[in-house]
Amino acid sequence: MRHMAMSAISAFLLLVGCAHEKPVAPRPAATPAAPQKAGGAQQPETAAAHAPAAAAQPSPAPADTERAPSAAVPSSRAGTGGSAAATGAAGATGSGSAKTKVPGRSESTSSAAPRPAAPSGAVPGTAAGGSAARPAPSPAPALDLPSLEQRLRDTRAIGVFTKLSLKNQVDDLLGEFRAFHRRQAAVTVAELRQKYDLLLLKVLSLLQDGDPPLAAAVSSSREAIWEMLIDPQKFEKLARN
Amino acid sequence: MRHHAPVVASAIVAAFGFGGSLRAEEPAMGKDLAATIALQGMPCDKVVSATRNGDSDYTATCKNGNRYHVFVDSSGRVVVKKL
Numbered sequence: 209m210r211h212m213a214m215s216a217i218s219a220f221l222l223l224v225g226c227a228h229e230k231p232v233a234p235r236p237a238a239t240p241a242a243p244q245k246a247g248g249a250q251q252p253e254t255a256a257a258h259a260p261a262a263a264a265q266p267s268p269a270p271a272d273t274e275r276a277p278s279a280a281v282p283s284s285r286a287g288t289g290g291s292a293a294a295t296g297a298a299g300a301t302g303s304g305s306a307k308t309k310v311p312g313r314s315e316s317t318s319s320a321a322p323r324p325a326a327p328s329g330a331v332p333g334t335a336a337g338g339s340a341a342r343p344a345p346s347p348a349p350a351l352d353l354p355s356l357e358q359r360l361r362d363t364r365a366i367g368v369f370t371k372l373s374l375k376n377q378v379d380d381l382l383g384e385f386r387a388f389h390r391r392q393a394a395v396t397v398a399e400l401r402q403k404y405d406l407l408l409l410k411v412l413s414l415l416q417d418g419d420p421p422l423a424a425a426v427s428s429s430r431e432a433i434w435e436m437l438i439d440p441q442k443f444e445k446l447a448r449n
Numbered sequence: 450m451r452h453h454a455p456v457v458a459s460a461i462v463a464a465f466g467f468g469g470s471l472r473a474e475e476p477a478m479g480k481d482l483a484a485t486i487a488l489q490g491m492p493c494d495k496v497v498s499a500t501r502n503g504d505s506d507y508t509a510t511c512k513n514g515n516r517y518h519v520f521v522d523s524s525g526r527v528v529v530k531k532l
Contacts, residue, residue, distance in 0.1 A: 367481025369505070369519065373488045373527040414484060 351432035353446075356425060360411075365418025374414075377407055382437075386447065389440045397438065404434060482509040486517050489529040493517065508532070 360366075366374070381403055387393035388400060408430055415423035436442045479496035486493040486509065493511035500508045505521040516532040 367477060367484060369481045369521075369527060370484040370488060372521060372525070373485045376526050377488070410488060 351429050351436065353429075353433070353436070356429060359422050359425070363415065363419045363422055365422070366414050370414060374407075374411060377410075381407055382447070385437050385443060389443055400438070401434070404437065408433075478507075479509075482507055482517075482519055483511070485519055485527055486511070486529050489527075491515070491517065491529055491531060 361371075381400075384393060384395055384400060384403065388395055388397075408426065411426055412423050415426065436446055478499060482499055483493050483496045486496075492513060493509070493515060495512040496509045497512050498510045502508060502518075502520075507519045508516060509519055510516050518528075518530040518532055520528055522528050
């Protein structure tokens with residue numbers, strides 16, 4: 209009888225111990241989840257702009273969700289990157305959410321994980337609080353237009369009709385660029401940029417769910433493509449090809 | 450008679466499967482048509498039914514009741530006309 213009582217008490221204590229531990233463990237995971245969703249739309253912009261190379265990487269293990277912005281965001285960022293990029297005012301909110309996230313987690317993660325993927329948009333926010341000096345982010349990768357074109361042709365995220373429709377719109381825009389470079393049209397650079405951004409947004413919105421890596425690649429090539437289009441010599445070379 | 454059975458069966462499938470509205474490829478084609486319509490700046494949240502009129506020629510009905518004729522013209526441009 210006494211033996212049973214002892215085991216019952218120990219089992220009860222164990223149960224109580226578990227019951228106390230449970231709320232503690234999920235709390236940190238639950239609170240960052242909401243900010244991340246809220247910030248998720250904004251972070252892509254900074255990531256797409258600052259760390260294009262990381263965007264193409266597949267998302268790592270989701271275990272460390274709080275720390276994940278540095279590495280895991282690319283997959284989610286891939287889609288929203290373009291749309292968020294258009295709004296343009298994402299940086300402040302993105303870093304804000306990172307700030308709220310970091311204090312609760314930075315100590316434990318800094319001791320546990322040695323910063324696997326540093327080059328992300330969220331990290332500068334933490335760096336501001338901690339170490340001040342940080343090397344500049346890596347420059348934009350070289351644009352591989354043929355590969356990007358082929359991937360767009362091959363992707364199953366966009367239907368045939370949609371691809372054809374997009375191609376029509378790309379051709380129209382290229383025609384406008386051609387006229388601009390030949391000074392045959394009264395269109396301004398700002399107008400061309402707006403049309404270019406709009407078209408890229410359409411592509412990104414079509415790709416973001418079905419082919420996030422390609423969306424990330426397109427998003428990270430945004431500036432490189434623009435430079436190619438707006439430079440008369442590069443454009444001429446492009447048109448010849 | 451056994452020889453003709455597959456032919457008859459395939460004829461029936463052809464008659465019922467490809468004649469009218471989309472069946473097997475519905476979700477993909479519906480999405481494609483919806484995206485195409487949206488790309489042309491016309492409102493269509495979802496295509497609920499689509500009828501194939503010919504090669505690259507569809508009549509799509511959207512959830513909001515709008516009907517569109519989506520086709521590729523002779524110059525290779527995708528045209529969306531509201532019906």
